[in-house]
Amino acid sequence: MKAYFLESKDKQTKLELREVEQPKPRENQLLVRVRAAGLNRGEFIAGHGLTPPGAAKAAGGEAAGEVAGTGERVMGRAAGAFAEYALMDRREAVPIPAGLSFEQAAAIPLTFMVVHDMLVALIIILGAGWVTRVGAPRRSRVVARSAPPPPPSSAGRRSRRRPGPPARPPRARPAPRSRRPRRQARW
Numbered sequence: 001m002k003a004y005f006l007e008s009k010d011k012q013t014k015l016e017l018r019e020v021e022q023p024k025p026r027e028n029q030l031l032v033r034v035r036a037a038g039l040n041r042g043e044f045i046a047g048h049g050l051t052p053p054g055a056a057k058a059a060g061g062e063a064a065g066e067v068a069g070t071g072e073r074v075m076g077r078a079a080g081a082f083a084e085y086a087l088m089d090r091r092e093a094v095p096i097p098a099g100l101s102f103e104q105a106a107a108i109p110l111t112f113m114v115v116h117d118m119l120v121a122l123i124i125i126l127g128a129g130w131v132t133r134v135g136a137p138r139r140s141r142v143v144a145r146s147a148p149p150p151p152p153s154s155a156g157r158r159s160r161r162r163p164g165p166p167a168r169p170p171r172a173r174p175a176p177r178s179r180r181p182r183r184q185a186r187w
Contacts, residue, residue, distance in 0.1 A: 003083030007056035036106035037081040064105035
C-alpha cells in the first residue's frame, strides 16, 4: 500500500510517498480503508521545520473511512492516516453520521476529543466552583461557571486556616463634580 511519511532534516521537512506493507490489526484494532484524513497542528509544525530532526514517521493522526471487511463508515484517531489503510482503536472508532461526507468526518475526531477532554475532564477534576476563561487575561470573558462549593461544616472543629492579611479600608471616592452647564462657544 502507499503511505506518506514526514522526515525532518536540518530545519527542513520532507513529505514523501512510500510503498509499505498493509498494517495488521490486533484484537482491539480495526483496519480502516482511509477515504479522507484530517490535517492538524502536528503536520503544520512538522511542515514548518519546527520538529527536531529524526527518523521518518508515518504522517497523519485522524481519518475517516470504511472498516475493511464490513464496510462500516467510521472516523477516529489513526496514526499514519495519510495512507491507503490505517489502524484505529476499536473503542475510539465513531460511526459517521449519515449527513457527513468522509472529508467532513475526517476533520472532527481530534478536535472534538480535545474539546470533550477540556470540558468534561476539567469539570471532574476541579469539581464545584470552577471558572473557565477564554482569551487574554485583560480581555477574557467567563464562558462557564458552576455553583460555588458548599460552606465547610465547622461544628465542633477549629479552623486550621491562618488568618489572612488585614482587610484594606475602602478607597475614598473623589467628591462629585458640580453639574454646571457648559458654555457654548461663539462662532
